[in-house]
Structures are given as structure tokens and as C-alpha cells.
Amino acid sequence: MILVMKPTATEENIQSVIQNVKQCGLDAHLSRGQDITIIGVVGNKHIFLEQNPELMEGVEKIVHVSESYKLANIQFHPAPSVIDVDGVKIGGDNFVIMAGPCAIENEALMMEMADVVKQSGAQILRGGAYKPRTSPYSFQGLEEEGLHYLAEAKKRTGLCTISEVTSIAAIQAAKGVIDIIQIGARNMQNFELLKAAGKSGIPVLLKRGMSATIDEWLNAAEYIMAEGNENVILCERGIRTYETSTRNTLDLSAVCVLKSKTHLPVIVDPSHATGVRNFVGPLAKAAVACGADGLMIEVHPNPSKALSDGPQSLDPPAFFALCEELKPYIALAGRKFIHV
Ligand code: PEP
Numbered sequence: 613m614i615l616v617m618k619p620t621a622t623e624e625n626i627q628s629v630i631q632n633v634k635q636c637g638l639d640a641h642l643s644r645g646q647d648i649t650i651i652g653v654v655g656n657k658h659i660f661l662e663q664n665p666e667l668m669e670g671v672e673k674i675v676h677v678s679e680s681y682k683l684a685n686i687q688f689h690p691a692p693s694v695i696d697v698d699g700v701k702i703g704g705d706n707f708v709i710m711a712g713p714c715a716i717e718n719e720a721l722m723m724e725m726a727d728v729v730k731q732s733g734a735q736i737l738r739g740g741a742y743k744p745r746t747s748p749y750s751f752q753g754l755e756e757e758g759l760h761y762l763a764e765a766k767k768r769t770g771l772c773t774i775s776e777v778t779s780i781a782a783i784q785a786a787k788g789v790i791d792i793i794q795i796g797a798r799n800m801q802n803f804e805l806l807k808a809a810g811k812s813g814i815p816v817l818l819k820r821g822m823s824a825t826i827d828e829w830l831n832a833a834e835y836i837m838a839e840g841n842e843n844v845i846l847c848e849r850g851i852r853t854y855e856t857s858t859r860n861t862l863d864l865s866a867v868c869v870l871k872s873k874t875h876l877p878v879i880v881d882p883s884h885a886t887g888v889r890n891f892v893g894p895l896a897k898a899a900v901a902c903g904a905d906g907l908m909i910e911v912h913p914n915p916s917k918a919l920s921d922g923p924q925s926l927d928p929p930a931f932f933a934l935c936e937e938l939k940p941y942i943a944l945a946g947r948k949f950i951h952v
């Protein structure tokens with residue numbers, strides 16, 4: 613439920629409504645826009661409704677939110693959320709590129725890639741330390757050691773860092789070491805992991821499950837936010853369809869749908885969506901055009917030798933070329949691409 617305040621409502625009116633909400637054992641979330649102030653109410657609203665909130669001083673109207681996700685709902689927070697990750701702003705007018713190897717293979721490779729990503733103008737360095745591989749015999753990642761190489765790469769370049777966590781123990785290992793934790797497609801509905809990510813307070817990039825509807829995805833985001841962590845970024849990475857010529861099918865319409873349903877920033881990952889390096893560039897441009905707030909792109913110094921996801925990885929020259937090609941598209945979409 614949302615309480616829309618009158619434009620003439622005073623601060624005292626707002627605080628008194630919030631107090632009333634809290635006295636009924638519910639949570640109040642204040643969102644102040646340029647023209648309108650709203651108070652989102654989460655919890656069992658029946659007790660509160662008995663108090664006739666529409667008659668409270670300063671309240672203009674009550675809007676009932678039919679979706680089960682509330683904190684992630686655009687109705688709760690009409691302005692786009694801008695997530696500040698150590699000075700890098702994700703969402704709003706900004707455009708971010710997250711790039712790096714699928715897996716952190718060793719320290720030297722991570723440092724080399726950090727320099728490449730820095731030189732490209734991209735703001736966020738990725739690298740997988742805990743790899744959720746389809747086969748148990750494939751390279752599983754360097755785990756904690758890998759996270760420390762990312763931290764070293766940040767010291768070297770100043771880039772923000774992101775890495776996937778696959779367990780609650782990995783979240784603990786990541787805390788204070790990297791800037792953003794990624795919850796991958798395979799764990800999108802691992803509710804215990806989502807709750808732990810929420811409790812950690814670390815910004816979270818939540819990838820779409822390969823068979824998840826947008827509604828399920830937003831409910832997964834709600835799990836994180838309900839624990840008090842509002843720093844959630846969504847990432848469309850392709851869904852499973854009957855089409856086999858690409859690894860997944862990139863659902864670009866999801867970007868438009870999300871923009872109508874949530875205030876959370878939306879990143880597109882054309883690398884995992886297609887599994888084919890030649891398709892990464894065209895879909896990256898399409899993602900910019902349809903309103904994405906950023907991209908995640910896999911880059912490797914020698915893709916044919918990569919321990920994971922080589923066929924979809926760009927080599928550094930191709931990545932530099934793509935970043936240059938993207939600039940006019942980003943400008944045309946009215947976004948700022950600010951280097952760190
Ligand atoms: C990844 O980013 O390396 C990854 C495994 O992604 P996804 O969860 O989208 O498959």
C-alpha cells in the first residue's frame with residue numbers, strides 16, 4: 613500500500629503518518645520525488661487501514677499495490693534508483709560497463725585484465741572466483757584467493773570490483789574485499805543466499821534465472837531488499853528458449869518491462885546471453901538503445917585458452933573497439949559514460 617502525500621503536506625504531517633504506520637507494527641518507506649512524496653507501507657495493512665489513513669493530515673490518497681514485491685516496485689519509488697558503489701553511480705543518467713574475464717585464473721591474468729578494463733574507460737572490473745560450472749570436472753575457480761587478486765587489481769587501478777558468490781560463506785569472504793557481489797542465474801531463487809546477501813549490506817547484482825519470469829526475478833530482488841539492502845542491480849543474461857543457435861535468448865524486452873515495473877538499475881550481459889563473441893557487440897548496442905543502465909562483458913587476453921567461457925569472450929582489441937563504438941549510442945540514449 614502507498615500513501616501519496618498532498619503537495620502541501622508538512623514535514624510534521626509526513627512524520628506523523630510514518631509514526632502511525634510504525635505503531636501498527638508495519639514498515640514505512642519514505643520516497644521524496646521532485647513533485648510528490650509517497651510513503652510505502654509493508655506488512656499486514658489491515659490494522660493500519662482501520663485507522664482511516666485517508667483522513668490523516670496531509671494524505672492525498674491511498675494506492676494499493678497488487679504485486680507481491682513492494683520495495684522493488686516502481687510505485688514505491690517512482691524515481692530511478694541510483695546505486696553508489698564507491699563513487700561509481702549505477703542507474704539514473706549514468707551508463708556503466710562491467711568487464712573482465714569469466715574466471716580469475718591467476719594473479720598475472722587478473723592484473724593484465726584490470727589494466728585493459730581501466731584503459732577502455734569501463735568502470736567496474738569483473739572476475740569469477742566461485743564458478744558455478746555445469747560440469748563438476750570443469751575449473752571451479754580460485755575462491756577466496758581469487759577475491760584477493762580482485763582487491764589487488766582495485767588497488768592497482770582504482771576500478772570497482774564485482775564477483776559472483778555461490779554460498780553464504782562466500783558472501784562473508786567477499787565482505788570488505790570486493791565492492792559488488794553477484795548472484796548468478798543458477799542461484800536467483802536460492803532464498804537463503806538472497807537473505808544473506810540482503811543482511812550483508814553489500815551492493816548486489818542479481819542475474820535473471822535462466823527460466824525465471826520477470827515477476828519471479830523482482831520477487832527475488834525483494835528478498836534482498838526486505839533484509840534492509842536496497843542496493844540491488846538487476847542483470848538480464850538471456851533465458852532458455854527452444855532456440856539453440858545461441859547459448860540463451862537475450863530478452864531485451866525485459867529491459868523495457870523492468871523499466872515500467874521497478875526503479876532498480878538494469879544491466880544487460882550479452883556475453884552469457886549469446887555465448888558467441890561476434891554477437892556481443894550488436895546486442896550491446898541494442899541494449900543501450902532500449903534503455904539499459906549498463907553492460908557486463910567478458911574479456912580475456914587469449915579467449916581460445918580461457919578456462920571458462922572462451923567462445924563468448926572478447927580479446928582486448930575487440931573490447932577496446934566495442935567501447936569506442938558504444939560511445940555514440942550511449943550519448944544518443946542520453947546517458948553519461950564517466951570514466952573513473
Ligand atoms: C558469470 O557471470 O560468469 C555467470 C556464470 O553468469 P550467469 O549466472 O549469468 O550464467
Ligand code: MN
Nearest residue numbers: 714910920921
Ligand atoms: Mn562466464
